[in-house]
Amino acid sequence: MMKSKRTSLLIAFALVCILSLSGCEDSFGADNDAANVQSNPGSSEGMKFFTKPKRGDTSLFIMNGVECLADYSSPLAFDAIYVSPDGDDTHTGASANDPLGTLAFALCNLRPGQTLNLLPGVYHESVVMALFGGPNQPITIHGVMEDGQRPILDGEMTRAMGIAVAESDNFIIENIEFRNYTDFGLIVFLGSDHIVRNNLFIDNGRAAIDPANQHEGYGLSILGVKNVLIENNE
Secondary structure (H helix, E strand, O other), rough: HHHHHHHHHHHHHHHHHHHOOHEEEEEOOOOOHHHHHEEOOOOOOOOOOOEEEEEOOOOOOOOOEEEEHHHEEEEEEOEEEEEEOOOOOOOOOOOOOOOOOOOHHOOOOOOOOOOOEOOOOOOOOEEEOOOOOOOOOOOOEOOOEEOOOEEEEOOOOOOEEEEEEOOEEEEEEEEOOEOOOOEEEEEEEOOOOEEEEOEEOOOOOOOOOOOHOOOOOEEEEEEEEEEEEEEOOO
């Protein structure tokens, strides 16, 4: 099952590359090196952590980040989930007083209808999600504002992207600052019915690792998406 879905992702992404004339032929040249892929400790099956620039199952190049597929998720119990840099993944995540500790663990275990509340602070993470979501019940990734501060995803120019949402449906991504990612602050490709609003994108895409990008990336990249609303981003 996973093989067929991965093939679908590769074919669809190749078509997007052709349509956008982005020269993606170099993106499919290298196989994953098992030495550079390791399981993410304490996470559900199917999450992989790429420590070096490698192409994942979504065909995106990933560096110092986690990739996860919805088929391997273990959905969290509550409709509202909280995460904080000061939290811990052994917590329930059910409230701001008992938050999870990593963006990756929270994102990779979401189901339709849930809201992930990112509490203010700085997250040094990179997460690629594929095949998530469904109709009617959005997955919301919501940055909580406190005293004029919003959560910050900082790639420190050592991570390829902040969040990637691939071949997924019905996401709302809002109130987050993305900064210092080599390729993309936020990338959404394929899928449908997404809302991206009220986010800040600062100093992303300055040193892209994907050969197809020729060392230039984007703060926000939307490719091959149906029914997308993009508003009030800076």
